[in-house]
Amino acid sequence: MNNxxxxxxxxxxxxxIQEAITLKANPFQFDTLGKHKTLVMLFFNSSLRTRLxxxxxxxxxxxxVMILDISNTWNLExxxxxxxxxxxxxxxxxxxxxxxxxxxxxxxxxxxxxxNKEEDASEYILNSFKTYASVPIVNMESATAHPLQALTDxxxxxxxxxxxxxxxxxSWAPHPKALPHAVANSxxxxxxxxxxxxxxxxxxxxxxxxxxxxDTPVFYNQKKALQDADFVYVKNWSSYDQYGQVISQDPNWMxxxxxxxxxxxxxxxxxxxxxxxxxxxxxSENSIVIPQANNRTFAAQIVLKxxxxxxxx
Amino acid sequence: MNNxxxxxxxxxxxxxIQEAITLKANPFQFDTLGKHKTLVMLFFNSSLRTRLxxxxxxxxxxxxVMILDISNTWNLExxxxxxxxxxxxxxxxxxxxxxxxxxxxxxxxxxxxxxNKEEDASEYILNSFKTYASVPIVNMESATAHPLQALTDxxxxxxxxxxxxxxxxxSWAPHPKALPHAVANSxxxxxxxxxxxxxxxxxxxxxxxxxxxxDTPVFYNQKKALQDADFVYVKNWSSYDQYGQVISQDPNWMxxxxxxxxxxxxxxxxxxxxxxxxxxxxxSENSIVIPQANNRTFAAQIVLKxxxxxxxx
Amino acid sequence: MNNxxxxxxxxxxxxxIQEAITLKANPFQFDTLGKHKTLVMLFFNSSLRTRLxxxxxxxxxxxxVMILDISNTWNLExxxxxxxxxxxxxxxxxxxxxxxxxxxxxxxxxxxxxxNKEEDASEYILNSFKTYASVPIVNMESATAHPLQALTDxxxxxxxxxxxxxxxxxSWAPHPKALPHAVANSxxxxxxxxxxxxxxxxxxxxxxxxxxxxDTPVFYNQKKALQDADFVYVKNWSSYDQYGQVISQDPNWMxxxxxxxxxxxxxxxxxxxxxxxxxxxxxSENSIVIPQANNRTFAAQIVLKxxxxxxxx
Numbered sequence: 001m002n003n004x005x006x007x008x009x010x011x012x013x014x015x016x017i018q019e020a021i022t023l024k025a026n027p028f029q030f031d032t033l034g035k036h037k038t039l040v041m042l043f044f045n046s047s048l049r050t051r052l053x054x055x056x057x058x059x060x061x062x063x064x065v066m067i068l069d070i071s072n073t074w075n076l077e078x079x080x081x082x083x084x085x086x087x088x089x090x091x092x093x094x095x096x097x098x099x100x101x102x103x104x105x106x107x108x109x110x111x112x113x114x115x116n117k118e119e120d121a122s123e124y125i126l127n128s129f130k131t132y133a134s135v136p137i138v139n140m141e142s143a144t145a146h147p148l149q150a151l152t153d154x155x156x157x158x159x160x161x162x163x164x165x166x167x168x169x170x171s172w173a174p175h176p177k178a179l180p181h182a183v184a185n186s187x188x189x190x191x192x193x194x195x196x197x198x199x200x201x202x203x204x205x206x207x208x209x210x211x212x213x214x215d216t217p218v219f220y221n222q223k224k225a226l227q228d229a230d231f232v233y234v235k236n237w238s239s240y241d242q243y244g245q246v247i248s249q250d251p252n253w254m255x256x257x258x259x260x261x262x263x264x265x266x267x268x269x270x271x272x273x274x275x276x277x278x279x280x281x282x283x284s285e286n287s288i289v290i291p292q293a294n295n296r297t298f299a300a301q302i303v304l305k306x307x308x309x310x311x312x313x
Numbered sequence: 314m315n316n317x318x319x320x321x322x323x324x325x326x327x328x329x330i331q332e333a334i335t336l337k338a339n340p341f342q343f344d345t346l347g348k349h350k351t352l353v354m355l356f357f358n359s360s361l362r363t364r365l366x367x368x369x370x371x372x373x374x375x376x377x378v379m380i381l382d383i384s385n386t387w388n389l390e391x392x393x394x395x396x397x398x399x400x401x402x403x404x405x406x407x408x409x410x411x412x413x414x415x416x417x418x419x420x421x422x423x424x425x426x427x428x429n430k431e432e433d434a435s436e437y438i439l440n441s442f443k444t445y446a447s448v449p450i451v452n453m454e455s456a457t458a459h460p461l462q463a464l465t466d467x468x469x470x471x472x473x474x475x476x477x478x479x480x481x482x483x484s485w486a487p488h489p490k491a492l493p494h495a496v497a498n499s500x501x502x503x504x505x506x507x508x509x510x511x512x513x514x515x516x517x518x519x520x521x522x523x524x525x526x527x528d529t530p531v532f533y534n535q536k537k538a539l540q541d542a543d544f545v546y547v548k549n550w551s552s553y554d555q556y557g558q559v560i561s562q563d564p565n566w567m568x569x570x571x572x573x574x575x576x577x578x579x580x581x582x583x584x585x586x587x588x589x590x591x592x593x594x595x596x597s598e599n600s601i602v603i604p605q606a607n608n609r610t611f612a613a614q615i616v617l618k619x620x621x622x623x624x625x626x
Numbered sequence: 627m628n629n630x631x632x633x634x635x636x637x638x639x640x641x642x643i644q645e646a647i648t649l650k651a652n653p654f655q656f657d658t659l660g661k662h663k664t665l666v667m668l669f670f671n672s673s674l675r676t677r678l679x680x681x682x683x684x685x686x687x688x689x690x691v692m693i694l695d696i697s698n699t700w701n702l703e704x705x706x707x708x709x710x711x712x713x714x715x716x717x718x719x720x721x722x723x724x725x726x727x728x729x730x731x732x733x734x735x736x737x738x739x740x741x742n743k744e745e746d747a748s749e750y751i752l753n754s755f756k757t758y759a760s761v762p763i764v765n766m767e768s769a770t771a772h773p774l775q776a777l778t779d780x781x782x783x784x785x786x787x788x789x790x791x792x793x794x795x796x797s798w799a800p801h802p803k804a805l806p807h808a809v810a811n812s813x814x815x816x817x818x819x820x821x822x823x824x825x826x827x828x829x830x831x832x833x834x835x836x837x838x839x840x841d842t843p844v845f846y847n848q849k850k851a852l853q854d855a856d857f858v859y860v861k862n863w864s865s866y867d868q869y870g871q872v873i874s875q876d877p878n879w880m881x882x883x884x885x886x887x888x889x890x891x892x893x894x895x896x897x898x899x900x901x902x903x904x905x906x907x908x909x910s911e912n913s914i915v916i917p918q919a920n921n922r923t924f925a926a927q928i929v930l931k932x933x934x935x936x937x938x939x
Contacts, residue, residue: 341662344662359697359700361694361700361716361721361724361725362724364694365666365692365694365725365728365729366728368692369664369690369692369728372664372690373662489711489712562711582716582720582724583715583716583720583721584716584717584720585710585711585714585715585716586703586708586709586710586717586719587707587708587709587710588709588710588711592706592707595719595720596719602720603720603723603724603727606720606723606724606727607724607727610727610728
């Protein structure tokens with residue numbers, strides 16, 4: 001693994017999931033592997049879980065961690081050839097090369113604008129770091145992907161599955177704000193790699209990119225989709241066709257106790273209670289959102305461990 | 314000790330004070346006790362002394378520290394049953410449980426609004442963390458209490474006392490802004506546990522909560538109150554009856570060289586010079602505010618040490 | 627060395643440069659020197675390179691690092707005798723003494739206002755820390771000096787020089803915003819100590835302080851100045867005579883491929899491409915700005931190492 005910007009950067013997903021579960025049982029087993037190695041975490045957007053779990057994962061491996069919150073005071077230029085006489089003070093070419101000299105691994109969080117589909121799809125921030133940095137890049141959620149969350153989800157489903165090929169349904173749910181597609185995209189791409197029966201359900205107008213969906217079944221009828229599900233992964237996203245728009249907040253799509261049945265309920269958090277998922281689900285044994293969040297640490301740790309081993313090989 | 318949210322969480326205050334003084338003489342004596350243990354510090358409000366001293370205390374014990382500044386971008390919901398379709402993005406139930414999985418101890422700073430007496434008195438932020446977190450909670454100043462400061466003050470008075478039962482006076486002093494009651498409350502509660510002759514002085518209208526004051530003598534005549542004091546603890550607070558109001562900035566209540574006499578002058582800092590305490594006091598040998606601030610480290614360190622020992626027992 | 631606030635705090639510059647180059651070859655050689663020692667980094671202004679490189683330098687030496695971003699919420703008072711009844715909440719006397727108790731070394735970044743020449747020249751922030759702190763102070767760029775950058779530059783020129791007494795030219799270049807004189811000042815002071823042929827070039831009206839320039843040749847004709855240069859150090863600064871004003875943005879002063887010739891091009895970064903330096907220079911082998919930025923770590927590390935050795939002696 002040279003970078004971790006997509007779930008496809010993992011060569012053997014099943015093996016990596018098992019390694020993460022083993023690591024979880026003994027998280028300090030490799031606590032000198034990262035000695036004298038530095039993780040620089042760059043946040044273009046704020047973060048709770050990703051920040052704490054990734055920092056903790058690095059420290060479990062003995063790494064040093066340096067965190068930089070990129071505010072408006074540090075505007076980066078990403079375009080080639082620009083005459084930088086306006087708002088941008090530093091070009092990504094310099095920034096990425098310079099930070100590479102202070103870091104052994106760079107982790108980047110940069111959300112989409114949700115205003116310009118092509119620009120977001122280009123992943124210009126993440127890809128510029130990949131292009132110009134001389135050290136591995138870890139994606140802490142980019143415009144279109146959140147592979148640390150997706151690996152977390154794969155670990156969680158593996159741990160909680162009680163049958164060989166569980167039925168996994170990704171269900172859209174309402175939310176007052178326009179949210180990115182990153183979590184949904186990476187979840188689908190990851191489940192497509194595992195031995196699960198995957199389907200997606202959302203209202204009309206909320207279709208995800210066809211290159212993500214591929215041949216995964218999509219249902220506009222949530223009730224039908226959720227039938228006999230083993231895992232219901234709940235997530236809001238804004239419209240992809242009417243890019244970045246909130247075209248429905250239909251409360252009928254909220255996940256309720258009745259809808260969840262015997263399934264395990266997953267969510268990447270933060271979750272708006274009684275808007276996205278009802279209290280009765282989150283406060284029941286159906287909810288596995290808390291152990292799911294715990295696995296963020298071990299997803300990050302197995303990724304960092306693999307990158308560190310690559311560095312020293 | 315399961316949490317440290319009040320001075321009453323300390324079972325044997327005198328013993329703990331002595332342990333802190335012993336620790337101060339050799340602060341790195343237990344520098345492996347916190348190995349592989351993480352302190353997460355959550356700041357709903359900014360901090361200088363509390364932040365640096367608590368972080369240092371944790372590192373003196375070999376702990377890892379992760380710091381999260383909670384800004385307006387991360388609005389927590391504290392009420393049960395709310396339909397979260399407005400400003401709050403995450404419920405404390407999830408937040409506290411999730412952070413507990415990344416932390417061995419969580420320290421929280423959350424000031425009062427000073428607008429709603431009942432809400433502040435309910436300590437809903439601190440108590441929600443206590444309710445939902447699965448790890449010990451340390452109060453780094455809440456709406457109504459600042460027990461790390463109070464333990465600091467007890468250590469400082471113990472170190473500097475030259476007679477068996479020193480006279481300790483808590484004196485209100487003027488300030489341009491409305492300040493919380495937390496420091497005054499915790500100081501009084503702590504002094505009530507020690508063998509000191511405690512009294513309080515403030516202008517009319519500044520009476521503290523009666524359940525705090527209990528039978529501690531209160532004087533509206535500052536001069537009379539300060540007579541023959543060994544320690545004068547200076548602090549502003551806003552009115553408790555006319556909740557959160559500044560009803561006096563009377564400069565006659567400033568602590569001057571004349572008023573302090575031979576007493577030691579204490580203050581939790583930051584202090585507004587020549588408004589709260591005169592330069593002539595702060596720049597004299599009467600002032601022990603600097604060694605007092607130094608004890609913040611050892612108060613935090615003895616608390617963390619006790620919590621860590623509890624964790625591993 | 628008791629503090630590092632000016633390049634003149636280094637007793638033997640050549641020896642220190644060589645020690646830094648040696649350290650760079652083996653940066654973890656002294657990784658226990660800083661054990662149980664804490665660097666507190668105070669940022670009155672934001673920082674990328676200085677922050678990451680200084681933090682990394684400290685950790686390479688085994689130090690603990692605590693970082694405090696000083697925002698508008700923590701206004702310090704620097705004047706003696708003020709009645710602090712307005713915006714300032716804490717006096718530097720207390721702040722510096724208190725932080726000294728939590729730190730073994732304090733590093734401070736505080737830019738000039740560029741509005742009041744005398745006030746900026748007084749270096750009241752940095753000097754107040756020197757006056758009141760009881761531990762060594764490191765200047766991470768003050769109103770008028772940036773000695774960590776200047777030591778970096780000296781290391782870089784020493785590494786890259788291919789003749790005994792290289793010709794070094796500091797050239798002003800255009801910039802849309804008013805920038806401080808600190809980098810230019812410290813660069814000149816440092817080069818004056820080395821065996822180089824130093825000159826400075828800038829448009830009329832951009833003369834630096836005469837006590838900095840001393841007998842260093844100054845040219846208003848950039849072309850003439852750059853002739854046969856071995857190193858061209860590019861930097862914008864605002865007018866010193868018309869204090870803090872941008873009196874020219876003349877694009878003819880931008881550094882181009884033609885102007886740079888065979889010289890090595892240096893810049894402290896961040897650099898505005900095609901405004902200050904052309905892409906054709908920055909993307910060519912003439913540019914040594916990236917290895918120059920790398921040396922920030924080792925400049926900081928040799929300074930911290932010297933201060934730590936002083937502490938324990």
